Amino acid sequence: MAIAAEDRAAAPAPPAPPPARTATGRGQMVVLTFVRSLVPVVLALLAGAVLLLVLGRSPVRFYSDVWRYGVELNNWQNSAVLMAPLLLMAAALVVVFRANIWNLGYDAQYLLGAVFVVGYGPWMFAHFPRPVAYAVLFVIAGLAGAIWTIVPALLRAYFGTNEIITTLMMSFIGIDVANILVKGPFQDPTVTIPQTKTIPYNDMLPNIPGTHIHVGFLVALGIVLVLHYLLTRTSFGLRLQVFGENPKAARHVGINVRRLIISSFLWSGFLIGVSAAVDILGLWSYVRSNWNPSYGNTVIPFVFLARLNLLAVIPFVAFYAVLSTGGDLATQAVSLPTDFLLVIVALILLFMTIIEFLGRRRELGQSYLTKGLREALRQPLVRRRRSP
Amino acid sequence: MADGALGAGMSPTDPGAPAVELVGISKQFPGVLANDDVHLAVRRGEVHCLLGENGAGKSTLISILSGMQRPDSGTILIDGEPARIRSPRDALKMGIGTVYQHSTLIPALSVLENLMLGESRRIVLDRGRARARMAEIAKMLGVEVDPDARTGDLALGRQQQVEIISALWKGSRVLVLDEPTSMLTPQGVEELEKVLVQLKQQGTAIIFITHKLHEALAVSDRITILRRGRAIGELSSEEIRSSTPEQNRATIVRLMFGDATDIGDAPELQTRIEDVEDLGARRLTIAAGDEEEPILELKSVSAPGDGLEPGIVDVSMKVRAGQILGVAGIDGNGQRALAETIAGQRRARTGSVELFGTPVNRLGVSARQKLGLRYVTDDRLGEGIVRNLSVSINLLLKRIGEQPFWRRGRIDARKVNAAALELVAEYDIRTPGIATRAGTLSGGNIQKLLLARELSLGPKVVVFNKPTYGLDLRTTENVREVIRRLTAEGAGAVLISTDLDELLELAGEIVVLSRGRLVGTVQNGRDAAERIGALMIGDGDSPGAVA
Ligand SMILES: Nc1ncnc2c1ncn2[C@@H]1O[C@H](COP(=O)(O)OP(=O)(O)OP(=O)(O)O)[C@@H](O)[C@H]1O
Numbered sequence: 001m002a003i004a005a006e007d008r009a010a011a012p013a014p015p016a017p018p019p020a021r022t023a024t025g026r027g028q029m030v031v032l033t034f035v036r037s038l039v040p041v042v043l044a045l046l047a048g049a050v051l052l053l054v055l056g057r058s059p060v061r062f063y064s065d066v067w068r069y070g071v072e073l074n075n076w077q078n079s080a081v082l083m084a085p086l087l088l089m090a091a092a093l094v095v096v097f098r099a100n101i102w103n104l105g106y107d108a109q110y111l112l113g114a115v116f117v118v119g120y121g122p123w124m125f126a127h128f129p130r131p132v133a134y135a136v137l138f139v140i141a142g143l144a145g146a147i148w149t150i151v152p153a154l155l156r157a158y159f160g161t162n163e164i165i166t167t168l169m170m171s172f173i174g175i176d177v178a179n180i181l182v183k184g185p186f187q188d189p190t191v192t193i194p195q196t197k198t199i200p201y202n203d204m205l206p207n208i209p210g211t212h213i214h215v216g217f218l219v220a221l222g223i224v225l226v227l228h229y230l231l232t233r234t235s236f237g238l239r240l241q242v243f244g245e246n247p248k249a250a251r252h253v254g255i256n257v258r259r260l261i262i263s264s265f266l267w268s269g270f271l272i273g274v275s276a277a278v279d280i281l282g283l284w285s286y287v288r289s290n291w292n293p294s295y296g297n298t299v300i301p302f303v304f305l306a307r308l309n310l311l312a313v314i315p316f317v318a319f320y321a322v323l324s325t326g327g328d329l330a331t332q333a334v335s336l337p338t339d340f341l342l343v344i345v346a347l348i349l350l351f352m353t354i355i356e357f358l359g360r361r362r363e364l365g366q367s368y369l370t371k372g373l374r375e376a377l378r379q380p381l382v383r384r385r386r387s388p
Numbered sequence: 389m390a391d392g393a394l395g396a397g398m399s400p401t402d403p404g405a406p407a408v409e410l411v412g413i414s415k416q417f418p419g420v421l422a423n424d425d426v427h428l429a430v431r432r433g434e435v436h437c438l439l440g441e442n443g444a445g446k447s448t449l450i451s452i453l454s455g456m457q458r459p460d461s462g463t464i465l466i467d468g469e470p471a472r473i474r475s476p477r478d479a480l481k482m483g484i485g486t487v488y489q490h491s492t493l494i495p496a497l498s499v500l501e502n503l504m505l506g507e508s509r510r511i512v513l514d515r516g517r518a519r520a521r522m523a524e525i526a527k528m529l530g531v532e533v534d535p536d537a538r539t540g541d542l543a544l545g546r547q548q549q550v551e552i553i554s555a556l557w558k559g560s561r562v563l564v565l566d567e568p569t570s571m572l573t574p575q576g577v578e579e580l581e582k583v584l585v586q587l588k589q590q591g592t593a594i595i596f597i598t599h600k601l602h603e604a605l606a607v608s609d610r611i612t613i614l615r616r617g618r619a620i621g622e623l624s625s626e627e628i629r630s631s632t633p634e635q636n637r638a639t640i641v642r643l644m645f646g647d648a649t650d651i652g653d654a655p656e657l658q659t660r661i662e663d664v665e666d667l668g669a670r671r672l673t674i675a676a677g678d679e680e681e682p683i684l685e686l687k688s689v690s691a692p693g694d695g696l697e698p699g700i701v702d703v704s705m706k707v708r709a710g711q712i713l714g715v716a717g718i719d720g721n722g723q724r725a726l727a728e729t730i731a732g733q734r735r736a737r738t739g740s741v742e743l744f745g746t747p748v749n750r751l752g753v754s755a756r757q758k759l760g761l762r763y764v765t766d767d768r769l770g771e772g773i774v775r776n777l778s779v780s781i782n783l784l785l786k787r788i789g790e791q792p793f794w795r796r797g798r799i800d801a802r803k804v805n806a807a808a809l810e811l812v813a814e815y816d817i818r819t820p821g822i823a824t825r826a827g828t829l830s831g832g833n834i835q836k837l838l839l840a841r842e843l844s845l846g847p848k849v850v851v852f853n854k855p856t857y858g859l860d861l862r863t864t865e866n867v868r869e870v871i872r873r874l875t876a877e878g879a880g881a882v883l884i885s886t887d888l889d890e891l892l893e894l895a896g897e898i899v900v901l902s903r904g905r906l907v908g909t910v911q912n913g914r915d916a917a918e919r920i921g922a923l924m925i926g927d928g929d930s931p932g933a934v935a
Pocket residue numbers: 417418420421422440441442443444445446447448449818819828829830831832833858860
């Protein structure tokens with residue numbers, strides 16, 4: 001059923017654009033995108049340097065210390081250990097953000113996963129061979145995280161309730177629940193401070209041979225790569241993206257929107273629980289009450305800088321891990337509180353926002369946000385003029 | 389339409405520098421030269437019409453004038469002086485107001501609030517002043533709009549007047565209207581014409597984009613024709629007036645589509661009543677096969693509305709194989725609810741929707757689609773496409789996860805691309821490539837994309853919701869041909885349209901929808917138009933009707 005065969009014959013095809021031109025167009029776009037991702041980081045580091053100067057510290061010394069303690073000798077291995085939970089947390093956030101869903105309950109989902117791992121860990125290792133125990137503990141932690149997303153997921157799927165509010169509320173409750181568990185059923189009776197029992201040293205995740213990086217790092221990396229594949233090459237990933245970009249289109253083309261919302265919530269919570277399992281079994285071995293590493297907050301800016309692309313997330317997370325690991329000692333060396341590192345992360349966020357704002361007015365490569373997220377952020381400031 | 393109402397005696401009295409002049413404007417998008425060294429001069433008190441096929445670059449040109457886009461090269465002169473227009477705000481300040489094709493009003497706010505949004509820079513809004521300004525502009529236009537009415541409650545024509553007032557808020561040097569009539573009732577079009585006359589007398593320069601030639605000829609003093617980004621022809625008011633309408637049409641069509649086009653027969657160009665009647669009669673004989681089982685049937689179906697848009701009440705209809713059932717009515721009388729209820733996007737509250745004799749009330753969109761049901765939506769940008777995804781993915785958007793394009797969940801990019809390339813060629817979708825983001829296509833090409841998606845792979849019943857609005861002459865003809873051929877091959881179609889000529893041209897039987905109810909059925913024939921009109925007015929003061 002050729003709609004316009006004759007017409008096409010009659011009207012000459014539009015002159016094909018010179019291919020070189022298109023290529024540069026696309027090349028430029030890639031370069032712009034790349035630049036736009038890196039510029040906030042570079043600016044934040046520069047601003048950090050200025051700040052150090054103002055405080056009377058040497059920025060050269062500080063940044064070379066960060067490098068020394070975060071990378072040189074065997075210090076990069078510490079950074080890699082920190083990357084493991086961060087990568088999984090980033091993956092969990094990408095899964096929901098791509099669907100334009102804000103799961104901001106990551107702290108509770110992480111802590112509940114962590115608490116259940118230390119709660120049941122010692123018993124599991126006492127009764128089962130290690131591989132079985134690891135597998136079961138990973139799943140338990142994942143389920144704990146996933147279950148904590150169910151209420152917001154159902155409310156959003158069936159009533160359209162704003163999940164920003166519900167996930168935050170659930171997070172407050174969940175953090176308290178985790179603390180109650182630490183001080184109650186999972187408390188170590190042999191010590192007076194409120195903390196859980198400790199996973200025996202021998203039962204911790206083994207290290208990659210020749211390093212002191214636990215295999216959880218590889219697990220995290222593997223999960224990120226598999227997930228990247230799932231999100232970019234499979235029908236699930238595409239449905240998620242369609243829904244995130246245009247929920248009305250998702251309904252129009254017959255995507256089961258409720259199922260999609262619920263499953264992306266569950267996946268996200270599950271991955272956050274797993275990140276806790278990796279972190280506890282690889283590094284911490286116990287949980288103290290009121291402990292909260294808040295990986296989600298630190299990782300969010302980088303997830304956006306990477307434009308929700310999991311491959312791009314890896315180098316950004318590596319960057320942060322080095323900054324954080326090396327910065328721990330580097331800040332001490334210049335006698336500043338470690339909070340200075342948070343200042344740098346905040347500066348990244350600030351510059352990102354500024355560039356996002358400018359980018360809307362000029363064509364500065366792609367936005368950090370998907371269209372849906374952008375609209376969500378813009379809603380309070382409804383603007384009159386839309387593109388024609 | 390009052391032909392020539394704007395014609396005589398309206399040429400500008402002082403022919404000084406044009407109010408606005410675009411000089412050598414070029415704009416390159418990846419793979420498309422959307423504007424190529426375009427020159428356009430619009431004088432005070434003159435209506436300048438831009439014509440061109442879908443994707444010719446009309447919207448791009450005016451978005452450069454209104455500050456939404458920046459040209460790669462070229463200058464804009466205002467009263468002969470070069471002007472820097474770098475944002476929509478700049479344009480507004482210079483008195484260049486634009487009414488975009490899609491409404492930018494917020495339905496839940498009052499008219500006055502909508503108008504004041506333009507001044508959102510101020511913290512404290514001055515209602516009194518805004519009210520005065522609104523009264524001033526309304527008087528100039530010769531219209532009456534209640535500033536405190538809820539915008540969404542107004543008829544579309546009224547809403548458009550509000551948009552015009554908003555565009556003129558900061559001054560009335562230039563008014564740009566991008567396809568302002570495509571969604572209006574005939575009365576709405578008449579009112580718009582009156583407003584244009586008023587504005588011309590005030591000395592406003594008007595740029596008017598349309599796909600309807602008779603409108604262009606009726607209102608414009610000058611016509612520029614764009615083709616593939618170039619301004620390839622201009623008709624001055626003298627030329628327009630010194631030739632017959634037929635000659636003008638022929639000239640314009642030749643310029644728009646190139647020489648070898650035999651579009652001259654399009655009914656849009658010459659409404660030949662006899663032909664339409666013949667067609668109607670032919671449809672009748674097809675529809676007469678009453679003993680045949682309907683392939684789509686609605687039995688007393690009611691479905692809820694959505695926000696301001698009404699639902700449907702107690703609707704019954706039958707569509708048989710090979711039949712086109714027309715649904716007439718003024719826009720906003722339940723058309724969308726009807727279409728979505730059939731498609732499965734909206735659940736019927738009562739009654740039953742049956743496909744091939746089996747109720748499908750409980751089935752969702754994709755299950756109904758597997759039975760052969762297709763829906764060509766009228767909300768092309770809102771739900772039809774995902775702007776940021778490629779043309780190829782958009783072409784297969786309703787088959788995500790299905791064989792052979794996805795195998796065990798994994799996309800087979802080669803199969804997807806091959807299918808997309810085929811559809812792009814078959815439906816003549818003008819795009820730099822299948823990897824281009826669908827949101828960058830021109831309006832007409834987006835519609836071709838939707839048609840290609842819905843009509844490929846064995847459609848059996850197709851619901852078309854306003855399938856040709858915003859399309860150029862040739863594409864409109866092609867779409868209608870596609871609908872005819874589809875039904876000739878044995879599929880059934882429900883054609884929802886606000887364009888009576890279109891219904892009379894295509895449908896055998898036409899039902900009239902008013903406030904969500906079917907108020908009558910008309911067999912296409914000699915006085916069908918009158919009878920449909922009577923039915924539409926009989927339940928008259930529906931939201932779309934202009935008093
Ligand atoms: N933002 C954009 N990015 C890339 N290409 C674009 C963009 N906007 C428009 N184009 C391309 O420029 C060409 C001209 O588009 P434009 O929207 O100006 O056409 P038009 O004449 O208004 O057509 P229609 O009558 O269908 O509305 C089209 O080929 C379109 O694909």
